[in-house]
Every structure is written in C-alpha cells, then in structure tokens.
Amino acid sequence: MAEMAAKGESPEVLFWVGCAGSFDDRYKKVTIAFIKILNKVGISFAVLGEEETCTGDPARRAGNEFLFQMQAMANIQVLDGYNVKKIVTACPHCFNTIKNEYPELGGNYEVIHHSTFLQQLINEGKVGLKGGGEFKGKKITYHDSCYLGRANNIYEAPREVLQALDAELVEMKRCRTKGLCCGAGGAQMFKDAEPGNKEVNIERTEDALATGANVIAAACPFCMTMMKDGVKSKEKEDSVEVLDLAELIAKNEGL
Amino acid sequence: MQYISQIAFLVVVAVATYFLYKRITQIRKNILLGKAAGRNDNQPDRWKTMLLVAFGQKKMFKRPLPAFLHLLVYVGFLVINLEVLEFVIDGIAGTHRIFAPFLGDFYTVLINVFEFLAIGVLLSCVIFLIRRNVLGVKRFKGSEMKKWPTLDANLILITEIILMFAILTMNATDMLIQGQDEHYAQTGTFFFSQFLMPLFEGLSVSTLILVERFAWWFHIVGILGFAVYVTYSKHLHIALAFPNTWYSNLKPKGEMENMAAITNEVKMMLGMPVENAEEPPAEIGRFGAKDVNDLSWVNIMNAYSCTECGRCTSQCPANITGKKLSPRKIMMDTRDRAEEVGASIAAGGKGLEDGKSLLGDYITKEEINACTSCNACVEACPVNIDPLSIILQMRRYVAMEESGSPASWNSMFQNVETSFAPWKFAPTDRFKWADELNKEPN
Numbered sequence: 130m131a132e133m134a135a136k137g138e139s140p141e142v143l144f145w146v147g148c149a150g151s152f153d154d155r156y157k158k159v160t161i162a163f164i165k166i167l168n169k170v171g172i173s174f175a176v177l178g179e180e181e182t183c184t185g186d187p188a189r190r191a192g193n194e195f196l197f198q199m200q201a202m203a204n205i206q207v208l209d210g211y212n213v214k215k216i217v218t219a220c221p222h223c224f225n226t227i228k229n230e231y232p233e234l235g236g237n238y239e240v241i242h243h244s245t246f247l248q249q250l251i252n253e254g255k256v257g258l259k260g261g262g263e264f265k266g267k268k269i270t271y272h273d274s275c276y277l278g279r280a281n282n283i284y285e286a287p288r289e290v291l292q293a294l295d296a297e298l299v300e301m302k303r304c305r306t307k308g309l310c311c312g313a314g315g316a317q318m319f320k321d322a323e324p325g326n327k328e329v330n331i332e333r334t335e336d337a338l339a340t341g342a343n344v345i346a347a348a349c350p351f352c353m354t355m356m357k358d359g360v361k362s363k364e365k366e367d368s369v370e371v372l373d374l375a376e377l378i379a380k381n382e383g384l
Numbered sequence: 385m386q387y388i389s390q391i392a393f394l395v396v397v398a399v400a401t402y403f404l405y406k407r408i409t410q411i412r413k414n415i416l417l418g419k420a421a422g423r424n425d426n427q428p429d430r431w432k433t434m435l436l437v438a439f440g441q442k443k444m445f446k447r448p449l450p451a452f453l454h455l456l457v458y459v460g461f462l463v464i465n466l467e468v469l470e471f472v473i474d475g476i477a478g479t480h481r482i483f484a485p486f487l488g489d490f491y492t493v494l495i496n497v498f499e500f501l502a503i504g505v506l507l508s509c510v511i512f513l514i515r516r517n518v519l520g521v522k523r524f525k526g527s528e529m530k531k532w533p534t535l536d537a538n539l540i541l542i543t544e545i546i547l548m549f550a551i552l553t554m555n556a557t558d559m560l561i562q563g564q565d566e567h568y569a570q571t572g573t574f575f576f577s578q579f580l581m582p583l584f585e586g587l588s589v590s591t592l593i594l595v596e597r598f599a600w601w602f603h604i605v606g607i608l609g610f611a612v613y614v615t616y617s618k619h620l621h622i623a624l625a626f627p628n629t630w631y632s633n634l635k636p637k638g639e640m641e642n643m644a645a646i647t648n649e650v651k652m653m654l655g656m657p658v659e660n661a662e663e664p665p666a667e668i669g670r671f672g673a674k675d676v677n678d679l680s681w682v683n684i685m686n687a688y689s690c691t692e693c694g695r696c697t698s699q700c701p702a703n704i705t706g707k708k709l710s711p712r713k714i715m716m717d718t719r720d721r722a723e724e725v726g727a728s729i730a731a732g733g734k735g736l737e738d739g740k741s742l743l744g745d746y747i748t749k750e751e752i753n754a755c756t757s758c759n760a761c762v763e764a765c766p767v768n769i770d771p772l773s774i775i776l777q778m779r780r781y782v783a784m785e786e787s788g789s790p791a792s793w794n795s796m797f798q799n800v801e802t803s804f805a806p807w808k809f810a811p812t813d814r815f816k817w818a819d820e821l822n823k824e825p826n
Contacts, residue, residue: 148805150817157817164821178815182804190757190776191793192672192783194643196800198650229639234647275758280638306763307446310701315757319806320792323754326706333701 130175130211140175143213145227147220148183149350155357156219156350162379163219163243169384170255174217180207184226191316198234201226205236219243219375221276221349222314228281242277244287244348244374257293262381264294269377270301270342272333272356273308274349287348290374294381296344301336309333313351334359338369345371393475393604400608407615411688414726417736418681423631430630433768438629443766447695453511456504457544461622464505464551467498471604481558484569492572499555499576502548509541509548516541523694526703528713533618533692540619547606554599556580557592564589621691625767628689631682632768637759640776643671672780675741676722679774686769687719696761696771702754709754711761711771717746718774743778752778753790 133140144167150160167174185200204227208216216238218224228240241249250256269291277283284305291298303309312322312329322328334356337345345360347353357371372380423430436442441458444451470483484491515521516537524537555577562568584592614620621628651658673679696711697703703710721742729735743752755775762770782788789797796806804811 146817148807151814152805152807152809157820160817161821176815176818178818179812181814182811183800183806185800187806188797188800189640190779191789191796192776192779192781193789193793193797194646194671194780195650195784196797198643198646199653200800200804202650202654202656225636225638229636230642233642275756275760276638279759279763281636307699307760309704310756310758310760312701312705312756315755316793316796317756319796320753320790322705323702323707323709323750325702325708325754327704329701329705329756332705 130177131180133175134211138173139212140173142172142174142215142217143208143211144174144176145216145218145220145223146176146181147218147223147350149354150219151181153350153354156353156373159219159350159353159373159375162373162384163375165379165384166247166250166256166375166382169382170250175211177207177211184223186222186226187316187319189226189230190314191319201231201234201236205231205234208236208238213238215239215241217241217243217246219348219350219373221274221280222351225276225280242281242283242286242348244277244290245283247290247374247378248286251290251293256378257290257381262294264296264344264377264381267296267344268299268340268342269294269296269344269346270299270337270340271304271346271348272301272311272337272352273304274347274352275308275310275314277348278308279306287346287374290378291346294377299340299342301340303336309336311349311352311355313355318351318354328359330355330359331362334363338363338365343369344377345369346374346377347371348374387478390476390478396605396608397472397475400612403612404615407612410726410730411615411620413729414722415681415684415688417677417722417725418679418684419677421631421680421682423633423682426634429634430632433632433634434626434630437632437766437768438625441766443764443768446764450515453508456501456508460501460505460548463501464498467495467551468604468607471600475604481569481571484571489572492574495555495571496575499552499574502551503576506545506548509545513538513541513545523698526694526697526710526712527708528710528716529692529694533716536617536619537692539613540617543606543610543613547603547610550599550603550606552577552580554596554603557584557596557599560584560587561589561592561596564592618690618692621689621767624685624689628685629768631685633770633773637762641773643780646671670781671784672782673774673777674743674781674785675736676718676725677736678781679718679742679777683770683774683777684718684722686771686774687715687722689767690715690719690769691767692716693766695764695766696769699760699764701756701758701760707750707754708748709751711775714747714751714771714774715769718742721746743781747778749782749788751775752782 130143146160149156182204183200184204185197188200189197216227221242224240224242227238247256271287271291273284288298309332310329311333337356345356347356353371353373360366360369360371441451441455444454470481473482474480487494516524555574559574559578560581562570584595614622648658670678676684692712694712700709700711725735728738752775755772757772759772762772799806799808803809
C-alpha cells in the first residue's frame with residue numbers, strides 16, 4: 130500500500146490479510162491462493178504489509194474492550210491515512226469487526242468477505258465455470274463460519290462459489306442458521322476449552338465426515354484450523370481435505 | 385341471592401387485579417434495575433419484527449411439530465379469551481350467556497369454534513406433558529431444570545388442561561339444563577361438549593345447575609388465578625414476547641455493543657478530539673457487568689421473557705460438548721437475581737448490596753469462558769432473547785475490572801499489545817508470506 134501511495138496510485142481494493150493469513154502457515158496458502166486469483170482477474174489491489182495489525186476482535190470477545198479500541202483506532206488511522214474505501218478479507222472475524230464495529234469508532238469502509246468477492250467474480254464471468262475442473266463431481270461439504278452466517282447472514286455466497294466448481298455440494302445435518310460452530314470463535318482459539326466431554330471441533334468434524342465428502346470447504350482461518358485438527362484426530366487426513374474457497378477456486382483455475 | 389354472586393364476582397376480579405397490578409409494578413421495577421438501552425430507533429422494523437416473530441411465531445417453525453402444537457395453544461389462548469368477555473359481562477350483570485339471544489345461530493358457531501380450539505389446547509397440552517415427562521425430550525432436561533422449573537412447566541400444562549375441561553363441562557351441563565328448563569337460553573348443540581353429556585345425564589336440574597355454575601366459576605377464577613400465577617412463572621412469555629421482540633437487536637448479530645466510555649478514554653490517550661469534552665465525564669459505574677444493574681433493562685426483560693424451552697441450550701456448541709455453559713441458565717439466573725434484588729429492595733433490605741452478585745453467586749466464570757460467541761443461542765430463540773449479550777458483558781467485567789481472564793487470554797492480550805497479533809510473532813514478519821509468492825514462477 131505504501132508503495133502505491135508513494136506513486137500516487139490508489140488501488141481498487143485493499144486486501145486485509147489478517148493475522149492468520151499473515152502468520153499461520155496453513156492460512157498463508159489461502160492468502161497466496163487469493164492473491165493469485167486477484168492477479169489473474171487483473172484487479173488493482175494493495176495490502177498494508179507490516180502496517181496491518183490485529184483488528185482487535187479476539188481482545189474484544191475476550192472482554193478487553195480497551196485493547197480492542199486501541200487496535201481499532203490505530204487501524205482506522207492507517208486506513209484513513211491511505212484513504213481506503215473498499216476492503217476485502219478472507220477472515221470472517223476481521224470482516225465482521227471492520228464492517229460492523231469500526232463505523233462507531235469512525236472507520237467507514239465498504240467491507241466484503243472473500244466469499245462474496247469470489248461470488249461476484251464468478252457472476253461477472255471472470256472466474257470459474259469452465260467445467261471439467263479438478264473438483265467436477267467430487268463431493269464437497271461447506272462448513273458455515275458463525276461470523277459469516279449467523280453474525281452477518283452470509284449463507285449463499287460461499288455455496289454459490291462452490292457450485293461454480295461443478296462439484297456435488299452435500300450439506301451437513303447442521304447447516305446454515307443451524308450450523309454448528311467449529312469451537313474457535315469468541316477468542317476460544319486462544320485458550321484451551323473449558324472442561325467438557327468432547328472438543329467442539331471433533332463434534333463438527335463428525336458432522337462433516339458423515340456427509341462422505343472428500344473436501345471440507347471452509348471460509349475462515351479459525352474454522353480451517355479446527356476442522357483440519359478434527360480431520361487429523363479422526364485419522365482421515367489422507368482421504369479428506371480441508372480447503373478454503375479461494376484455494377478451491379485457484380486450484381480449479383489451475384493457478 | 386343474585387346480587388351476592390355479582391358482588392362475589394366483582395370481589396374476585398378486584399382481588400386478582402390488585403395482585404396483578406402489584407406484581408406487574410414489581411416486575412417493571414426489577415427490569416428497570418438495568419441501564420438504558422436506546423432501542424427506540426427504526427420503529428417500522430421493530431413493529432415488523434414483533435408481528436413476524438411474536439405474533440406470527442416465525443422462528444417457532446424451525447421445529448414444525450412443537451410449532452404446530454404451540455400454535456394451537458396460542459390461537460386457543462387468543463380466541464378463547466373472547467369468550468371470557470361474555471364471562472365478565474355475565475358476571476357483572478348477573479346474566480347468563482348474554483350473547484346467545486343476540487347472536488342466534490352464530491353464537492352456536494362461535495362456541496363450536498371455541499370448543500374446537502379448547503380441544504386443540506387440551507390435546508397439545510397432553511402431548512406436551514408426554515414430551516416432558518414420558519419421552520423426556522432432551523432440551524427439557526439439564527442442570528438448571530431443577531425442581532421449580534420442572535414443576536412450573538407441568539403446573540402450567542395441567543392448569544390449561546383443567547381450564548379447558550371446565551369450559552367443556554360447563555357447556556355440556558348447560559345443554560342438559562336447556563333440555564329441561566326453557567328459561568335457559570337455547571344455544572343449539574355444541575359439537576365437542578355433547579360427548580361429555582352422558583357423564584351428567586340423569587342428574588336433577590338443580591344438581592346440573594350446581595355443576596354448571598361450579599364449572600363457570602372454576603373457569604373464571606381459574607383464569608384470573610392463572611394470570612397472577614403467570615407473573616411468577618416462566619409462562620410470562622405470553623405477554624413479554626411482544627415487547628421483547630419489539631426491542632430486539634436489529635443490528636447484525638456479530639456486532640458487539642460499543643463502550644462509549646472507553647472510546648472517550650482511548651481518544652484522550654491518543655490525543656484525538658473527544659465529543660462532549662467540556663461536559664464532565666458521565667459517572668461510570670463499572671466496566672462490563674457483574675450484577676443485574678450493570679446489564680441493560682432489555683437484558684433483564686429478556687430474562688423475564690424466557691419460557692425455558694431450551695432451544696438455545698440445545699444448539700449451544702459448548703453445551704453439546706459437555707461444558708457447563710447453558711444459555712438458558714444464563715437467562716434463568718438473570719431473572720432469579722433480578723427477582724432477589726427487587727424483592728429485597730421492596731422489603732427495605734440491602735438490595736444489590738447483599739454481598740451477592742449475578743456473576744459469582746449465580747453464573748460462574750467457567751460458564752462465560754466456554755462461550756464461542758457463535759450466536760446459535762440467539763438464532764434459536766423463538767422470542768429473540770440474547771444470552772450472548774450478557775455473557776460478553778460479564779467477560780468485560782472480568783477482563784477490565786478484575787484482570788481475571790484465563791491466563792492464555794492474558795497472554796493473547798499481551799501479544800496483541802506488543803506484537804499486534806494474537807500470536808507471538810515479530811511484527812516485522814507480517815509480510816513474509818509474500819516471499820513465497822515471489823519464489824514461485826509466475
């Protein structure tokens with residue numbers, strides 16, 4: 130972003146990478162897949178690089194409102210400094226926070242999640258629908274992220290993205306408004322679960338495996354981690370892949 | 385003699401009204417222990433939500449069978465209450481079935497409709513009792529469903545069954561009396577209660593009148609008594625569902641309420657202009673919620689609107705996997721605490737200063753720490769109760785007033801502060817992922 134700003138350019142969209150997309154080895158692949166798609170369709174975009182910091186979502190959900198607002202204000206100053214208007218992100222938590230919670234602190238942007246962004250690219254014919262791709266006829270199940278679904282009523286965009294793969298979309302018994310959380314939301318990602326008789330991600334992975342799908346599609350870095358760990362503990366990692374929507378599209382496009 | 389029954393009726397109504405009024409005033413006070421909520425915006429949407437969700441029962445239909453049975457009871461409740469109008473006029477005026485001569489055949493039709501609904505209510509309540517006590521549907525169980533909540537649920541159902549029986553008995557004996565005493569208003573045949581007639585055949589007219597009057601009095605006193613009982617019961621949802629949905633959160637469920645007091649502090653720290661800077665800062669009680677008075681009044685109204693159906697808890701990922709958290713318990717605890725504080729204040733006691741608090745004595749940290757903020761409970765609630773709001777406000781209290789968050793959350797806070805990410809990575813490594821992109825041939 131800084132480079133573009135120095136050249137006096139302003140990108141069409143800012144890609145908010147998020148902490149998981151920046152640091153988590155698994156989710157970095159999603160970041161790269163999404164960048165490849167952006168490059169392919171020739172959209173001018175920028176990232177904040179080292180100037181990006183945590184949106185504050187986990188701090189806020191864990192109760193530390195003070196820290197959240199410090200983060201939010203700092204981020205808003207950076208975003209406004211570059212006169213950012215439109216933001217796309219692959220993290221539903223970043224998406225929810227910037228879209229719904231930054232306006233009250235003075236940060237107003239058009240924020241879209243990458244599932245909606247990909248759906249728009251597909252509808253515009255810029256991506257997908259080639260037919261006969263890698264996933265044609267394969268069984269894919271989609272795990273609803275709480276922060277997309279119930280939190281923001283985004284249920285169809287990710288499914289429409291999957292349909293573009295010409296795959297067989299199979300639903301879990303708990304889906305859409307009744308979708309079961311992966312177990313990581315509300316800052317659970319950053320602590321051990323409270324005492325119980327089962328891990329939430331195992332319960333959810335069982336839902337996913339029961340569909341007989343070869344691919345569990347996710348659209349959130351935390352869901353990705355939880356489902357991946359779930360599949361691993363069920364010793365199914367050889368037959369079942371957990372992939373992000375951007376990875377699926379990028380693979381289908383041969384990127 | 386006639387005047388005695390009229391006076392008795394008025395006395396009964398007056399006593400019931402007195403208790404109802406007292407109780408409603410008390411509940412209002414208890415709810416207003418909470419802070420202002422600012423939910424008067426967007427009124428057209430609020431009316432629409434209330435019409436759809438409360439009046440139209442939209443969210444109930446996610447589970448079709450209980451929704452259908454509940455609809456029968458609900459419509460029965462709304463429509464049969466029209467008949468109570470006749471009860472009241474008869475009671476005050478000392479008349480008997482005052483509408484019958486005016487409405488003629490239509491009266492028969494009306495009463496038949498009421499009887500049909502009464503049968504619907506009766507059957508539904510019987511099925512509900514079976515679901516609770518025989519089939520043992522899981523969401524009616526749970527650690528918070530102790531003696532009183534279980535008894536309360538059964539009492540409501542049994543009372544409704546008995547009240548419906550009273551109507552049918554009254555109609556059956558009335559028809560028998562009509563056959564023997566032409567002074568009685570002729571009403572035609574009532575389809576359902578005629579099947580009860582054999583039970584009373586052969587009784588003398590005076591006995592029949594006695595039974596009929598007993599059923600009449602039983603029904604009206606029963607209804608009034610039940611109305612008072614409801615205010616102490618989970619059944620209060622029949623009234624509060626309406627305001628509760630009107631005051632729903634209309635924003636996206638993922639959005640957390642902003643804390644303006646903190647915004648001002650943060651702005652001052654960052655040297656940014658603060659709104660209303662000249663005004664002295666409003667008195668800040670405490671950050672987050674420890675007790676009922678820290679919550680908003682809508683939170684407390686939510687608690688009084690809860691009918692303990694357990695849809696929230698049955699959808700809660702933490703509860704499903706055996707954690708202590710149960711969103712229903714959060715609501716029941718909030719109500720119990722509001723009742724306790726309200727009763728104490730009314731009795732001139734210590735109220736909020738009784739050394740107890742909602743967080744700690746009712747709700748534990750283990751419960752609130754188990755929440756994934758997934759909004760499944762909020763989505764599941766047929767009357768738009770928001771248990772998550774209470775949980776998150778309590779987390780704020782624990783984090784900011786007690787610094788009592790779990791150790792790994794405190795480390796996460798530290799990471800965000802120092803590394804600007806919830807994990808401990810060097811901020812300068814944030815852009816390293818791009819190296820991999822550059823490595824690959826394009």
